[in-house]
Amino acid sequence: MRAGMEQGTPDRKGFLAGWKARRAPRSSDSGALVAALNKAVFDAVADGIVSLDREGRVTFLNRAAQTLGQCRERDSLGRRGEEVFPFMAALPTLDTIPRERFEVVLCGCDGEIIPLEIVAAPIIEARQVTGTVVVFRDIRERRHAEESRRLAAAVVEWSPQAIVVADLGGMIIIVNPAFSRLSGFASEDIVGKPVSVLRSDHHDAAFHAALRQTLDRDGLWCGEVWNRHKDGTPYAVWLSITRVSAEAGGGFLVGFYFDITERKRHEARILQEANxxxxxxxxxxxxxxxxxxxxxxxxxxxxxxxxxxxxxxxxxxxxxxxxxxxxxxxxxxxxxxxxxxxxxxxxxxxxxxxxxxxxxxxxxxxxxxxxxxxxxxxxxxxxxxxxxxxxxxxxxxxxxxxxxxxxxxxxxxxxxxxxxxxxxxxxxxxxxxxxxxxxxxxxxxx
Known part of the structure; x- marks a missing residue:
């Protein structure tokens, strides 16, 4: 009986070995799993990724590459890279591929020109170059931001209005040429100094405290202010100060003003004559x-x-x-x-x-x-x-x-x-x- 039971009872080691064997994926299943995982990872990347074999044929492209190239995976695999992505014709030969970034343009189906930043690197297996991986990203937003910065710099540089940028503590960061012409202070004379050096004795401490209180509450202050020229001469300006928040926290104070001294003198003459x-x-x-x-x-x-x-x-x-x-x-x-x-x-x-x-x-x-x-x-x-x-x-x-x-x-x-x-x-x-x-x-x- 015992022998029969022993004969009919599965061997524990054999059972575990069989269970493991049934649970373990076959090598082909393992390769498919890894490929699927890689594809999921690459499809989650915002940059376009394309791999080419030694002949320059497309062997892989992720979802971002398909979106930027306005192509489908099944229509692209096996085709030469430049047929799917014309800018790849500018890539260097396989043996001289640099690992540096460079920029090209992609022409969309609707004629839109899309600037791209590209980096290409060789695929090396067993010390042999077997292909190329090309990573590229849409840099329209970056170009737009750069253009906006250039435009802002040009506006500051060429604006007929005096412009002063200070940190929230009131330390001057930037002034433009119009400011220097009006105040007599060159950029190197004034940057890094507090805005209080521009004040004249026309306003008391209560005026400046009220100005700051309004600026802190509303983020904006406008009005007439008497400033002090570098030579000590007072002059009147119409001043507009705006508090600008920065993405990384903190912010800046941007002041725009223009000279109204002559207008104030004219108004004073009119008032004098009238009264x-x-x-x-x-x-x-x-x-x-x-x-x-x-x-x-x-x-x-x-x-x-x-x-x-x-x-x-x-x-x-x-x-x-x-x-x-x-x-x-x-x-x-x-x-x-x-x-x-x-x-x-x-x-x-x-x-x-x-x-x-x-x-x-x-x-x-x-x-x-x-x-x-x-x-x-x-x-x-x-x-x-x-x-x-x-x-x-x-x-x-x-x-x-x-x-x-x-x-x-x-x-x-x-x-x-x-x-x-x-x-x-x-x-x-x-x-x-x-x-x-x-x-x-x-x-x-x-």
Missing amino acids: HDALTGLPNRRMVEEGLEIALAQARRGGHRVAVLLIDLDGFKAVNDTHGHDAGDVLLCEMARRMAATLRVGDMVARLGGDEFLVLLAPLGDDAENGARRVARHLVEQIARPVLHEDISLRVSASIGIAIGDGTCEGGPLIKQADQAMYVVKRSGKHGFHFYEANKDDKEEA
Whole structure:
């Protein structure tokens, strides 16, 4: 029984050997498996891969090669490489194949020219060259990137706008020739230095902090900035700063700007002409009326008072008629200078026209009348002093009307009250001042 069982029971070693034999692939199966694995790997590669035998016939091509060559594997195997891929005609002979990269072009079926980068190497088996492997890749994107870089470099180089590129810490990396022409700083003078060396003293630290805060929040800032030339001269620019992110992290600050100094000067001249008297340089009626409205608005908020002094030069017409308009102009300019010298910082004197001037005193406290009286007395004294012109002594006097107002007043009525008070002085013999008195002066005006 035991012998029978032993006879009928499979030998353990024989069973394992048979199982292994059944599980082990045949050599032909093993070769097919390796070939399939290789093909899967090569088909996953983005580069085109083609192998040629010694006669230059295609023995293998991966999926990328078929896509780039617009061909199918079954139609390509066995054909000469240059028939499938015309650029292969430029390959060197089998024995002189270099292992260096070079570039060719592939013409697609639709006529599109595809630039390729190629490297070819010999296939060596048993110390014999049995074929060639050719690896090539589409470099259109790289060419496009290179072209974009060349274009960007040309734009920076030839742009009429000044361009500055800095890192996020504010250290200058690149400047273009337009920047150098505008700022006076050559590239070697400024690259590697902080952008703060370009700042003038026109802006305080709060301005630059607000600029940086906006740039960090929005990635963009635009506005007018006064920069400093290499020789120290300030100049105005319109500046646009953009934060550009880099693929590898971090980023850059790119500034574009152009010179607006002449425009700012022109605007200043226009503003000066619009708000100032051409002869004396004093503020004109428009500017002083705006200043009065601002002063009254501040008086409403602060609870203080303002004073308006209307000044008429007595005897000015006689100077003009006797000595001519040149003498009259000299007299007006000197009177304007004396009046301005009499006032506090923040007060204003304006020429309303002809020989009429207006002084605005603001702010004034509870003793507004005394303050206005001191100024008026000083003005009367200064205006009465003679003016020497071409050995001629020119003399005038001043009639000054004063009106005191607070936050409840309007500018126009306050000027009218000062005008009424001034005419009281005129009627009283001139050369003096008078405070507006509501009931009395209104009756006289009527």
